[in-house]
Amino acid sequence: MAYQIIEGCVRCWACLPLCPNEAIVAAEPHFRIDARRCSGCTGVFDDPQCASICPVEGAILDDRGLPANPPGSLTGIPPERLTAAMAEIRAR
Numbered sequence: 197m198a199y200q201i202i203e204g205c206v207r208c209w210a211c212l213p214l215c216p217n218e219a220i221v222a223a224e225p226h227f228r229i230d231a232r233r234c235s236g237c238t239g240v241f242d243d244p245q246c247a248s249i250c251p252v253e254g255a256i257l258d259d260r261g262l263p264a265n266p267p268g269s270l271t272g273i274p275p276e277r278l279t280a281a282m283a284e285i286r287a288r
Contacts, residue, residue: 198231199244199264204255211246211256220246 198219201211205226212220212227219233229246236259237244247256247264254263268275 198234198259199229199236199246200231200257200261201227201229201246202255202257204252206252206255208251210249210251214245214249216240216245 201220203226207222207226209222212222215234216237217233217235219230219235221228221230241248244256244258244264250256250265251270253265253267253270256264258264266275268278271278271281273281
């Protein structure tokens with residue numbers, strides 16, 4: 197189960213030391229995950245460590261191409277309420 201880091205990555209380095217398989221590579225313009233080394237943390241952790249620490253929602257995709265840390269995952273706001281919640285925050 198290989199995960200993928202996409203363009204949204206800001207190279208914050210949070211994920212690099214957490215990967216138990218050292219599958220994350222510091223590449224340009226963003227980090228990447230070596231699919232041959234990535235196990236998705238199966239058998240080691242309940243959740244993929246890269247996605248659990250990533251501060252950029254949607255920057256890490258699972259093997260199906262779905263965000264492992266989808267919009268709202270950091271804020272606790274469900275994706276369907278995100279637009280309304282952001283509008284409420286801006287109005288304050």
